[in-house]
Amino acid sequence: AQSVTQLGSHVSVSEGALVLLRCNYSSSVPPYLFWYVQYPNQGLQLLLKYTSAATLVKGINGFEAEFKKSETSFHLTKPSAHMSDAAEYFCAVSPRGGGGNKLTFGTGTQLKVEL
């Protein structure tokens, strides 16, 4: 069975500082990997996804993530945080070779951006 671990349920950064949100997966075969963002009182929206093309994936709002097979990681980064980035971020995996398109989510990381 696949699983996802997000280290740090709360992360706080200063505006303009680097954002780093950590995600590690557990799967015998590298899965499809996703990062979703949830703003207050809203549903989730896709930031970016890894499907096996480039290992460095660029997403919306200046975010990017790098797939590292040796570390089973898919950490999310943004060079310079903005106040509007304050939200909850979820890492998710979907199995290759079947599985019905189901996503398994991590427990989420709440990002706070301070002035």
Add this chain to the structure above:
Amino acid sequence: DAGITQSPRYKITETGRQVTLMCHQTWSHSYMFWYRQDLGHGLRLIYYSAAADITDKGEVPDGYVVSRSKTENFPLTLESATRSQTSVYFCASSESRVLAGENEQFFGPGTRLTVL
């Protein structure tokens, strides 16, 4: 309106009552999903559907029933609500391609359910 909608957005009910949460999507996506979101658990899959009349259990199906007679609708019913079912419920949909696992899921705005 185009997209994926959920109704009601907020619902308060009592233990033992039956509650149905509605989900409607206008994209004709094959796949639809129901998740619940609880603090410390992230989102957990309740049920999903690959097409009309095809449904399957997810991680936490107990106490819930789904049906899908039309592609665009995927209602979730709590047959006898319990306090442990107090949660935020999200519906999602996605296309069906050859490599299904890579498809993005599109989420509705959620229904906040409180069971007293």
